[in-house]
Amino acid sequence: MTVTKDDQHGSGRKPVDLSDPRLSRFEIVKEGARRDDIEIVTYESQFAGPNTKAEKRVERAIALLFLLAGLLGLVFLVAYIWWPWEFELGHTNSDYYTPILGISLGLALLAVGFGILSWAKKLLPHEVSIQDRHEAMSTDEDRQITGQTALFMVDELGVQRRPLLRGAVLLGLAPLGLVAAAPLVGGLIKSPHKPDRGEKSPMFNTGFNADLNEGKPVRLTREDGTGVRPEDVSVGGQITVFPGIPGGATNEFADSPTLLIHLRAGDAEVARKAAESDERNKGAMWGNYVAFSKICTHAGCPASLYEQQTNRLLCPCHQSQFLITENARPIFGPASRRLPMLPITVDAEGFLVAASDYRETIGPDFWERP
């Protein structure tokens, strides 16, 4: 192959005799490039002559950059080893540990980078080379040969001629292919409706389900598990409550956090009217208290920003807004479904309890939600 190329480029130019001792190294390089269909058109020094002042200056600058890199590398090592790094509260020297590491290593690497770049860009000769792209398509003959070879292999196997084999292979291998997928799919797959606590599918019940509390109504508790009395929430105030069962405030009951709001009398009147006229929320209020699921029906973030004046609840993730006094109906943003209401009452000891579990499905919407 090399020989033909030589013919192409060599004509008009004498073929280079590589054993010629007068040949400079660059001439050999040039000949090598030529054999790869590359012509080095320009290859000239950036300086007027050898050892110009300008060249020396560039050399010194590059040397300086490398020395600087070494110095900064040492700074990094020294700081890494001896600078106080363990976290202490307050404003201490350890605050500067990461910045010092970043500055010293970053600048050291930049110095190396700039050193190499200036070496390449300022010291090495300017070059323009032209290489043939050689997008030489395979000849039609070659394509034909390859195609025929491929078809020949199929012929030899005789898949076409042997329908029995073809069918047998298909029928034999398809189950095996499924076998490859089976452990993955079978191991991972999990029914969302398989009951794991209580009787119902976990999609449709929460920690306020009385079954989890031996049939007794579940208390509304704070994060530390203490119960909430009505007088603990001031008028217009709100508090996040959890089911009063073991682990009720943990992520095991991630669908249970509930917002308990003590509405002002006027607002409570409006809210009661709305709740009573709704089939599902009827009787869910206790006095001026309402409890709504905190899990946004849009994407499941806690809808936690309560605006007292307008009785709106805002979810900070995607800005869905719910109007508490109208059964937490969505009034703005991407949420399309209201927040479910938790029916509440007060038990004999004066603590707020869930009269029953939520009557609607909690959290982000899904296909088979009834």
Place this chain on the structure above:
Amino acid sequence: MKRRKFDLASVPGKTAKGVDERLQVATPLRGLLNKVFPDHWSFLLGEIALFSFIVLLLSGVFLTLFFDPSMKEVAYEGAYPALRGTEMSAAYESSLRLSFEVRGGLFMRQMHHWAALLFMASIVVHMARVFFTGAFRKPREANWAIGIALFLLGFLAGFTGYSLPDDGLSGTGLRIASAIMLSIPVVGTWLSASIFGGEFPGELIIGRFYIAHVLLIPGGLLALISVHLGLVFKQKHTQWPGPGRTNSNVVGERMFPRYALKQGGFFMTVFGVICLLAGLFQINPIWLFGPYRASEVSSASQPDWYVMFMDGLVRLMPAWQIDIPIGDGYVIPPLFWPAVVGLGALTTVPMFYPWIEARRTKDYRSHHILQRPRDAPERTGLGAMAFTFFVIATLSGGNDVIADKFHISLNAMTWAGRIGLVILPPLAYYLAVRICLGLQQHDREVLAHGAETGIIKRLPNGQFVEVHQPLGPVDDHGHPLPLDYAGWVVPKKMNRLGALAPAVKGFFFPVEKPVEAPVSPAVPPVAGRDQREEITSGR
């Protein structure tokens, strides 16, 4: 016994010969060393992505030595006082330990995160370069599609990565991811339950994300990056039009020594910048967010920037719920459209753009010469449209922060985003096409009449005319002969024509004597290979 004299100088030569005798590498190696690369700053954007990926692999391996991907609840007893005694997952606890109790651990964590942001940013900018210059055209369609797949994989790598620390913010992200899975019709609940191993959050997800983040996704990235680079190597890089550059050659520098050296220096520079970012700019301070609690979230919860466009689309989506009244009734929640259909379409439809464009323009030839964006106005307009869409979606992903900082109503921001998403992209298309056509026209104008000199001449009849400097030869009356547009920058100012000498180099004092104005500044004169072509055609 006579000892043979050991000739040190001949060792390298002999070794090389020995290697070649066994592996026959001399000829291919020569070709490799000589391979010519065209050079332009915009060809280095993809390299930034490659280099950040290398930094990601290096820093990521370090992080795995300390991270514990377990959701077992532990009580924190570490160095950070504010969280002592708090119940948290082992994953979060080990991330805190990595930040506070591993020497240089925080630096490495921040380096990993910054490198990830830079990786995605350079992918996007590189993709824009490839799109606007038409580098994706035949024969490079496959590499374009692979590039889009790389973006999607990078997106998933980023999401699984910042979910791992299991802090307040990443748990919220996981909650939304679960909601997105739930929103898929028919299979949604099954998908979510299978991935989370039951109801959200379960106890498996961090471990599963961990293996995806450190093995499956990086493996895919590595494989696709190899193919991507292999194809660039095989098909050779595209080049800008210019003197001596044709569709069938590559004009540039040989790989060694200058080009490779520049790449090495560039890698060090990118690495250095990532280190500076990692040291100086705090990112994802997980200790401030606390462990994930289903009941807690703060306002201004934003994902990493490359996920924000999706979050923005989710925020802008109107509450359009589709009810299907069969049996108990079925629902398609509004979340499904932006998060599943939107993301799916935005990452797959663009893959087919090269074929769509070829079909539309009926151009099935191979192209190795790039186009200036102005020379393909429709494509540029389409790109401007996509870019505008992306920017509005991304800004909407942080519209609560914008509303807060600029005292704008949050609802107004949402509505502005909704309306803007519909109106502004077509407007961007129109403007971009008009600007492209205007630029084209101006290029042709200068080619026909010459560059403005700034010299005003008064004619004997009192008329003022501006003197133009023709770019080429003139006819007998001094009028410029028409020049063809070559697809490249038309010099429009007198100092680009050599009327002024280039600026004197040197910061405090001139480095060398100012040179005479060269004939053609910036571009060294290049001659084509006329001679060779003649001979080839004569055979």
